[in-house]
Amino acid sequence: MKDWKYILKYLFRFKRELFFSISLIILETVFELIIPFLMKDIIDEGIHNQNMQQILLSGGLIIGCAIISLITGHFYAKYNAKLVTNFSYTLRKEVYQKIQEYSFSNLDHFQTSSLVTRITNDVTIMQNTLVGGIRPLCRAPLMLCMGIGLSFAMAPKLAWIFIAFVPILAFILFLIIRKTAPKYSSLQTNIDELNQVVRENVSAIRTVKSYVREDFENAKFHNANHKVMTTTKNTFKIAQLNQPSFQLTMYSVTVMILGFGTLLVHNHELQVGSLSALLSYILQIINSLMLISNVFLLINRSFASSKRLREILTEEPSITSPFSALKQINAGEIEFKNVSFKYKETSEEYVLKDINLKIASGESIGILGGTGSAKSTLVSLILRLYDTTEGEVLLNGENVKKYDLKVLRDNVAIVLQNNVLFSGTIKENLLWGDPNATPEDILRVCEIACAQEFLDRLPNGLDYDLGQGGVNVSGGQKQRLCIARALLKKPHVIIFDDSTSACDMETERNILRGIRSLNGVTNIIIGQRITSVMEADKIIILENGKIENIGSHEELLKSSAIYQELYQEQLGGVESCHQ
Numbered sequence: 316m317k318d319w320k321y322i323l324k325y326l327f328r329f330k331r332e333l334f335f336s337i338s339l340i341i342l343e344t345v346f347e348l349i350i351p352f353l354m355k356d357i358i359d360e361g362i363h364n365q366n367m368q369q370i371l372l373s374g375g376l377i378i379g380c381a382i383i384s385l386i387t388g389h390f391y392a393k394y395n396a397k398l399v400t401n402f403s404y405t406l407r408k409e410v411y412q413k414i415q416e417y418s419f420s421n422l423d424h425f426q427t428s429s430l431v432t433r434i435t436n437d438v439t440i441m442q443n444t445l446v447g448g449i450r451p452l453c454r455a456p457l458m459l460c461m462g463i464g465l466s467f468a469m470a471p472k473l474a475w476i477f478i479a480f481v482p483i484l485a486f487i488l489f490l491i492i493r494k495t496a497p498k499y500s501s502l503q504t505n506i507d508e509l510n511q512v513v514r515e516n517v518s519a520i521r522t523v524k525s526y527v528r529e530d531f532e533n534a535k536f537h538n539a540n541h542k543v544m545t546t547t548k549n550t551f552k553i554a555q556l557n558q559p560s561f562q563l564t565m566y567s568v569t570v571m572i573l574g575f576g577t578l579l580v581h582n583h584e585l586q587v588g589s590l591s592a593l594l595s596y597i598l599q600i601i602n603s604l605m606l607i608s609n610v611f612l613l614i615n616r617s618f619a620s621s622k623r624l625r626e627i628l629t630e631e632p633s634i635t636s637p638f639s640a641l642k643q644i645n646a647g648e649i650e651f652k653n654v655s656f657k658y659k660e661t662s663e664e665y666v667l668k669d670i671n672l673k674i675a676s677g678e679s680i681g682i683l684g685g686t687g688s689a690k691s692t693l694v695s696l697i698l699r700l701y702d703t704t705e706g707e708v709l710l711n712g713e714n715v716k717k718y719d720l721k722v723l724r725d726n727v728a729i730v731l732q733n734n735v736l737f738s739g740t741i742k743e744n745l746l747w748g749d750p751n752a753t754p755e756d757i758l759r760v761c762e763i764a765c766a767q768e769f770l771d772r773l774p775n776g777l778d779y780d781l782g783q784g785g786v787n788v789s790g791g792q793k794q795r796l797c798i799a800r801a802l803l804k805k806p807h808v809i810i811f812d813d814s815t816s817a818c819d820m821e822t823e824r825n826i827l828r829g830i831r832s833l834n835g836v837t838n839i840i841i842g843q844r845i846t847s848v849m850e851a852d853k854i855i856i857l858e859n860g861k862i863e864n865i866g867s868h869e870e871l872l873k874s875s876a877i878y879q880e881l882y883q884e885q886l887g888g889v890e891s892c893h894q
Contacts, residue, residue: 491554635720729812
């Protein structure tokens, strides 16, 4: 319940719409409840006494009440639509913005498919709960209190029959909610799993087809889809008992009131009009209770969604800008002081252990190491994609934690191992680096990244449409565009995480030489090929999260067994490859 209340606080941001919605529901309900009372006068005073004046007067009042009820219902729908759409819009926006604030360690807590489900399906469930819930929740208590009060005023001997059935209805509803509550949580988890299967299949469709694994993927989808179907069927099978239970109760109450009421009318203890009005009230009350029972089922389902949404909204970003953060970076000097790192505090093993390293501003650094040696993790600490577990990373003599995150990441560019381009044109993607870049700036970085040579061959050049995820260009072209985008930031530090692996050796050499020619820009190159790093000022050899050796190409050929082995494997000792 606390999760549900937490999410509903977003509803109270729109107090005007909420106030008018509730007020209009109350007015509509009051005028509806007056109608049976006026109908009683038509039967008892008008028809029974043949009093046409009473019939016309009460009939006119009934028409007036019906018109007012219609008008208030119309305006309620208008304000309720504004209220609910504003609520869902704001909630979805807040959830999305919160995700944008997350660091990598926060994102490790959630699957991507789960985040998508929460921001779409779970918000929609909350929206549907309000659409179907506000009206019955406001009408039913008012109708119940006024209806019971008027029933006792007209026929106290019959009103007790309805009162006796209320606990039965409450008990039935309690049993249904108790059975369905855990199933709704399972249903949302199953939807997460289904989204995960679909997302993996669509994003890796080329791999699926190249390995002829369509049947396997279809089977995975069938299993996930079947889980959703089975859980939904089992949940709704119980939830659907609600309506017939209430209808059975309603008809039982109606039969009992008609039976006892007929006896009272026959004994002249009750008038026909009062019996008719009483039946109207009883039917209105039970219908309202039936609606509110459906609302409780909606709320019951929304509990699971509200819990999942609150988990996102209350997750505190593990990496934030400090108070009075430094907002200026003038150079790219980097130092690692006694740095150790592990992804989780509970982990026993450190990914990086006791790293001590100093990189001068404008220096070119190469990093080599086997798979799992934590090369990418090391450079991620510079721009605070993760924070150190022990020790500190300094940029220009200041701990990176003292800098404003936006300033830090604007001045430290990284081209990741997995290159990501977005739907749109080449120019639109490059402008991620600098939205205010001039055509001359774009041309300059494209030349450094060796992208100009294929841009001239593409239709429309910079206005060429890349398609979803950059599918309209090759892997090597994608890498070069990502490098150009990073250079457009004009950073003081630029990091290449195996970012030229899809380029031929000649293109890679030209790109790296262009990068090293940038004055005052510290460049860090993570590579698998010795040719990627051999011209760097210093080369760092990482082994199992520790620095095994540091030196120039010539120095490491003499002092590092790992480097010598890599050199022999890749180049066969042919020094001409260094030319």
